[in-house]
Amino acid sequence: MASNTIRAYRSDLLQFLAWLETHGPSRLSEIDLSVFTKYLRFLHDRRLATSTVARHLISIKMFFRYLVLEGVILESVADLLSSPKLWRHLPKVLSPEMVNQLLDAPGPDDRYPLRDRALLAMLYATGCRASEVTHMKLSDLQLEEGFARCLGKGNKERLVSLNPLARQRLQDYLRQERPELVGQRPVDWLFVTKRGNPLSRIMVWKLVKKYAARIGCSKDVSPHTLRHSFATHMLAGGADIRVLQEMLGHASVSTTQIYTQVEHSRLKAIHARCHPRG
Numbered sequence: 001m002a003s004n005t006i007r008a009y010r011s012d013l014l015q016f017l018a019w020l021e022t023h024g025p026s027r028l029s030e031i032d033l034s035v036f037t038k039y040l041r042f043l044h045d046r047r048l049a050t051s052t053v054a055r056h057l058i059s060i061k062m063f064f065r066y067l068v069l070e071g072v073i074l075e076s077v078a079d080l081l082s083s084p085k086l087w088r089h090l091p092k093v094l095s096p097e098m099v100n101q102l103l104d105a106p107g108p109d110d111r112y113p114l115r116d117r118a119l120l121a122m123l124y125a126t127g128c129r130a131s132e133v134t135h136m137k138l139s140d141l142q143l144e145e146g147f148a149r150c151l152g153k154g155n156k157e158r159l160v161s162l163n164p165l166a167r168q169r170l171q172d173y174l175r176q177e178r179p180e181l182v183g184q185r186p187v188d189w190l191f192v193t194k195r196g197n198p199l200s201r202i203m204v205w206k207l208v209k210k211y212a213a214r215i216g217c218s219k220d221v222s223p224h225t226l227r228h229s230f231a232t233h234m235l236a237g238g239a240d241i242r243v244l245q246e247m248l249g250h251a252s253v254s255t256t257q258i259y260t261q262v263e264h265s266r267l268k269a270i271h272a273r274c275h276p277r278g
Contacts, residue, residue, distance in 0.1 A: 001153075002131070002154070008055065009058075009059045012060070016039065016056070016059075016060055019042060020035075023038060023039070029072070031077065033077050036060070036078060036081055040057070040081070057083055060078050061076070064077070091224075091228035091259075091262060093228045094217070096233060098215070099124055101215045102120060102211055102217070103120050103121055103124065103165070105120075105214050105215050106211060112177055112181070112194075114169070114172050114176055114177040115178070115192075116207055116211070118166070118169040119133065120208070121169045122148075122169075122170065123227070123230075124230055125160075125161070125166035126162065126166070126230070127234075128160060129224070129227060130201045130223035131201045132151065133190075133204065134191060134198055134200060134204060136149075137188040137190055138174075143162070143167055143170060146161060146162050146163075146167060147162060148160050152249035153251075158246065158249050181194055181196060191204075204223050205223055208226070209222070231248060231256070232262045234247070235259050235260060241256055244259070
């Protein structure tokens, strides 16, 4: 699993064990269905998102299955719990015009405008996740051929295409700004900080937020918004959904199909706005 997933599961289990210290029995073998019910109520009282509660429940279920396999307990009562129903929210996307404004937002007054412009262009051109871009190395980049190697979830490798804008901005960054950032240090990371360290996922998130606020976007914009926008704009341009699945690195096409709903909702909005009887 991805390192972020492992960290999330570990955090979930630590929270559950901390809650057990004051609200549950002292032995894991004594935990029954009523204990789990109380804990789920505790999570709901914290007003956590339904998806977060569902993830907590998955963490606990897998942990208790592990305890059964190890012989610590005889059976897992946690398997009797059903996950909460999850509503599929349509992802937020930016219009092509707004994306262009965002890509042009970094300017001479910013500390590293060439790096930031290349980063934003890479996110939108490839549809990569922030974590995938931050893990890219110089050796993964093939500017002449117009593609990059990407390591996605589950360490699955795929190739992503670079459009002319992304290639030009990457070239500008690599020639003019990156050498100043790394100095004489042998650094292979593509996007780096002023000390030559790889740009973190959190830093990418902050940079996107910063430039989105500059052009007047809502606070909900994040690196994943560019991924959603990439997918939606590709479908609007006529891309095949199976091809888009490969580009995004989705294990199942059902995950990719949500973007067809986004595109359909956009068409409905245009129809309602433009039709005389809309």
